[in-house]
Amino acid sequence: MTAAGRRQAIVRKPKQGRSKATVAAIQEAAAQILAREGWDGFNTNIVAKRAGVSIGSLYEYFPNKQALVDAIADDHLSKGEALMSAASSSFAQASKPDDVVRVLVDGIVTLHKDDPQLHRVLSSEVPISPxxxxxxxxxxxxxIEGIAGSLKRHVGxxxxxxxxxxxxxxxxxxxxFIEDDGTFAEPHRLADQLQHMMCAYIDGIEKRS
Known part of the structure; x- marks a missing residue:
């Protein structure tokens, strides 16, 4: 698909409440099917049936399955951008490296633990737009810039x-969370171990600075 084609992936945006509800139902059904079946088992007919809409209604907003995937990826990425926005102020306020590490690890764990099966498919199977x-x-x-700014006072x-x-x-x-067949590790255990490892690394380079 060309760049122009991608820009027109959604034929029209929903304006009325009913249209917005239809699009939301389609995207939710699409995300569920994509997570369960993967890219090869993903098609618009199955999505329309799962969402309870006609295939014609689906095509009003999503002309093909690539458009659906881009919409799902957009929603997933928006969550990451919201987490990054919240983390940016926390990085700026962090007074010591341990706080920086905690904010970083907590943010990444929070993002990845949300529907790991869908995350795996998006990151490894589907073609994502530029x-x-x-x-x-x-x-x-x-x-990285936020972390670097917070560490400037502590490491060279x-x-x-x-x-x-x-x-x-x-x-x-x-x-x-993602590559091990979607197996859900206990978030607090992983976060705790990562923080210990990274704080030890920062402590080591602080002493050499």
């Missing part, structure tokens, strides 16, 4: 430390 990928990159960059190579902390936390949480 716009969504660009937003993911911006989200990562914003998180704060940008490097921030990127390492974010990427390690993201990879570890993704692996535990």
């Amino acid at each position: 716009n969504i990928r660009e937003r993911v990159d911006k989200l990562r960059d914003a998180a 190579q704060n940008r490097v430390a921030a990127q390492l902390l974010f990427d390690v936390a993201d990879a570890a949480v993704h692996r535990w």
